[in-house]
Amino acid sequence: MFKTNPARTWLTILGMGVGTSAVVMLVGLGFGLQNILLEKIVFGDTLLSLTVTNPASNAVTLTDATLADFKKIPNVQDISPLADFSSLITYNGLSANTDLQGVKASYFKYAGIAMAAGDAFTDDPKDGNDIILSSAALQLFGVSDPKDIVGRPVSFRVISGADQVPLNGNFTVTGVTNDSAAIYAMIPLQTLASQVGITQYDKAQVRVSASGFLNAAQTAIVAAGFEVSALSKTVDQANQIFSGVQVVLAGFGGIALVVSAIGMFNTMTVTLLERTNEIGVMRTLGASPRDIQILFLSEAVVVGFLGGMTGMSIGIVGGLAINYLLNLVATHYGGAAVAIFAFPLTFLGFITFFSAVVGFVTGIFPARRASSISPLEAIRYK
Secondary structure, three states: OOOOOHHHHHHHHHHHHHHHHHHHHHHHHHHHHHHHHHOOOOOOOHHHEEEEEOOOOOOOOEOHHHHHHHHOOOOEEEEEEEEEEEEEEEEOOEEEEEEEEEEOOHHHHHHOOOEEEEOOOOOOHHHOOEEEEEHHHHHHHOOOOHHHOOOOEEEEEEEEOOEEEEOOOOEEEEEEEOOOOOOEEEEEHHHHHHHOOOOOEOEEEEEEOOHHHHHHHHHHHHHOOOEEEEHHHHHHHHHHHHHHHHHHHHHHHHHHHHHHHHHHHHHHHHHHHHOHHHHHHHHHOOOOHHHHHHHHHHHHHHHHHHHHHHHHHHHHHHHHHHHHHHHHHHHHOOOOOOOOOOOOHHHHHHHHHHHHHHHHHHHHHHHHHHHOOOHHHHHHOO
């Protein structure tokens, strides 16, 4: 096949490659979008945490007493509350409204908060005047690069009714979160509590010892009247949604693969007619029908496998090229670089195996037909 009709053989492989590349790129797009959604999530403690908030009716509220009750729930390992106050932040002579949130250091890992620049504070008293800002808060002061504000001083005035209570101390920005949607500043809970009376909390992260205890802890907290959400369930739902998206995208790519397989089937059938006389000679020399069948099936599997490898090469190179071009545009306009195409090794391995299977399937009929040809009729065939 490769010596007598190299052009046709390689065109058949290329046809299979185009169909396979469509599947690789479309499913790779699904994996990439899934990674973009989930890459910001800090796994581990985040997936073992429950987010507890006060109900809309305010029938119950999060207080030190209720947090103590949560701690008594079996398998609850730790609780990290959040207190939220309206405030005015002043930086470089400019003032703006923002939410001032008091949290413990553990809140960052339980809530899955990642830093765009700098570091989160700790529970050490020496970090008592450290401040964390959200990326969205930087827009209030026209700061585009988070690194530019790290280490700079800020001040706060907490709004309490019609009064504005200034916080004592020199506060320094030590980190900026990657949250570009909400405007807030985070301060050590102990520092905020020492200057502002905290009677209740707005939110709390409840960390359990193992994922198997999430449902039981959630049931107990909901029974107490609070609203509960778990990031692990959100991740599971997102994975299920993207699995469906990948199936749909693979279906579209499969249409191109089916067309390529039909072209390959046609090539194998034409090859059978051209090699009928050759089959007769081989049968006369002692080749069995099974030998002829294995010969044709082997050739079909080789063509399918090479088509799959070609398709993977086209798909991966095409996806990486699109990623590169989009990232050039994104970084040029101040955006973040992302990879919208991803190609897991397990998926590429499956494509390699699947392309060989497609070649095998398309070669079954020509192989059976070739093995059933009479040797005498095959020798006389012209």
